Amino acid sequence: MTEVARAAASGLDDEAGSGGQVVLDRLVALLDLEKIEENIFRGVSPPHSPVRVFGGQVAGQALVAAGRTVPEERKVHSLHAYFIRGGDPTVPIVYEVDRIRDGRSFTTRRVVAIQHGKAIFSLSASFQKEEVGLEHAETMPDVPGPAALPTLPERAAEYADRLGLHSMPRPIDIRYVNEPPWVTRESGERPARNQVWMRADGTLPDQQLLHVCVLTYASDMTLLDSVLARHGVYWDLDKVIGASLDHALWFHRPFRADEWFLYDSGSPTASGGRGLATGRFFGEDGTLIATVVQEGLLRVV
Template sequence: MNSELDTLLGLLDLERIEEDIFRGRSHTAVVPRVFGGQVAAQALVAAGRTVPDDRGAHSLHAYFLRPGDPGVPIVYTVDRIRDGRSFTTRRVVAVQHGQPIFHLSASFQLHEEGLDHQAEMPDAPDPESLPSGDERLARYAEQYLSPQVADRLRQTRSAIDLRYVQEPPFATVGQVREARSQVWFRTYGKLADDPLLHVCLATYASDMTLLDSVLLAHGRGGWAVGDIVGASLDHAMWFHRPFRADEWLLYDQESPSSSGGRGLGQARIWTRDGRLAISVIQEGVMRVPRG
């Protein structure tokens, strides 16, 4: 385990200050606002700590309400909406400065057998054939990114080995491409066997690149180069089959639509042996700066 992954695991180890109230910390060095994937992962940790161990997360639906302040703690309040025989539902509100910044609904299920089918995994090169996240970021930082942007990417991605199959949007500004992108990802180091931990780390990583496919369709580079003003609006995930976040996962992403100053991304996350593990949908603000 590298020190950055250890730091991220520390951020996910929330402090319990009341029975259903938790407190989380954030990166503070260079990030001007809290990374959305961190808030979503922490909120899911809070929800999961109020659920029996025999029930795994099967879905989440979230709204990003306000930018998070990395300089102060985030308080997560959990409402125990329902405890049924098979399903458990939790609602989590993240608060800073007396205002909600994030809202999560999550559902957990007791394992059961049932119908089983899935789509076919798309083709993709082996992750070992691609540059590592550190190698790519070093090249991007030199060729395409300002020092401030490179530092921000380095901090939010330092625990995750993120390997682009194609070039990211900020490296191909002006080139209109298919509204689809692929990345392989896994943590830089092995994790404990806690299923909730793997689900929360996949949630963290899922917010890194999903809206790239929107940018590719318009030849835009996004916030990294300043040609789009953007922010996540909502995020939904369905966890279909067991997986490990410390083993390679293929994130196959596409955008079916952008309009009205918003862009929609949808994706499937596959294990390396071809099992469909997660489905993801996210919408974000996508505004072209004026002047």
């Protein structure tokens, strides 16, 4: 999905250029699924959506559906998902939860998202009761803090018309640490890493599952940019066709999605019309909070 489509998918308010708490509250409402039967939930898309449902949205909603069938004291520690078909933003999405296993330490759920009688997305998620064990973590890269960095609209001002970012409200505040990929594309640089600070643009309720789902939503933003940047191309500035194929997340430690986290991503390989991207999320205090891997369809035509 193009970055323009990502921004549009994040547009949860009809006032051009707005953001902040109002837009974030609408994301929270988007993740508040309707229960229509035991193990069956229904979600909708924002009124102003692109042609396809934003991948982070369906992943976040599917995780909400899974989490609502699990005891609150068990926390999600991983998810593995496949994007099967492009979602239709004009009709609701039905999420069917299969209660695979309820063990003494772990709970496993499988979720299938359905539209027009066909699966568009599948997710497996594992939840665990809190335990004490071995502890270690990689350290956060040495980067400037978010307060010193311009916002996405400020950074993209010169490219606003070409990127379609000037009028897209976003519930996630994004601030680039290094030069954005649309700048490196023109300078001829081939950066090995893509680094952005992110946070929910407002205050979220004190519900841990919601914070995890908001990070899941945000994790589909900017990740495949790290693949394209290695080749000096970018979504709407070049003829790139792209879509998320699969997505995996591991949650290592508690966090709040309305506090700053660094999204450090790179691409180890691309081949066969697909690109692989890996990412790490660090809290502002340097804590490693999550790891992500995604493969995407990427065709330059």
